[in-house]
Amino acid sequence: MKNAENHNEPNLEIEGLPESDLKRNAFKTPEGYFDNLTPRIMESVRYTEKTKTAVVFDWKRILIPTLGMATAMLAAWFFFYPTNSNSLDFDTVLASLTIEELTEFADFETDELVIYELVDYNQMALAQTELSEEEIIEYLSEDDIELNIIIDEIEI
């Protein structure tokens, strides 16, 4: 480790002070410090190894995340699990209702019933009219007459 590069280096030169004085070790150690240093260091190394290998069960590190996870799963179960009690199929319920019940109790607008295809347009038209069956047939016959008139007019 001796330095062979010194001839190229700027040397520390203080007038009147020999290099040996400058290089002298300024520090001291307590007496006998190095005598028992190796066993002391080895003791520290062994102690560190022991504390590393002795796995301490840290219940907080395990319990807190587990509790959090369980709570989240419970919440998810409440929100997303389908309720089996009174499990009537939605379509079955709708089919059992009349249009009046649907509009009155299910709070559907009549247009929405058609849009959601809960009833077809003809059903809706029939339901909305207050005419009797005879009146309807008569109305349709009149329609036919009017239609014939229109056709005749076109042909003219």
Place this chain on the structure above:
Amino acid sequence: MTDGSDKKLLDQFRDPRSRNLAFSQLVNKYQERLYWHIRRIVIDHDDADDVLQNTFIKAFKNLDSFREDSQLYTWLYRIGTNESLTFLKKKKRNIFVPFDDVSHGLSSKLEADPELSGDAIQLKLQQALLTLPTKQRLVFNMKYFEEMKYEEISEVTGTSVGALKASYHHAVKKIEAHLKNQF
């Protein structure tokens, strides 16, 4: 890169049966050299003792991953240097003062240190060194007191040889200027 005796120690260390014995021999071989290296950085004996122990603990933990493309002692020096610098940084954080004041604190420690020889020249030189930036002081110590080659210092600090030469040159000039006013 590793010399023969170190190579033998490393082989013994890798064998679980001789691991502790090999490390004990390694500590015995390098403890004194490392102690002085650390002591020159942290100044105080008790601090140096703590840093030295941490250095060997880290070496023990990481010796399996030592790849032998550098010398074992420069690898140990690197750990020791890093531990010393980390120690000084922590000290700076703990007392919430600029690093210069840490140097001032170290300088006061020098004067009060019962383990420091009563040599006035050495006291002045160490005080002059504490006026340098920490890494420049480090380079100066390794070059001047420990007489290490630039290549070796480069392995320890991870700094180029050119930068180390410049750093050492500046350090010498600053110390000379500082000491000329003192004598």
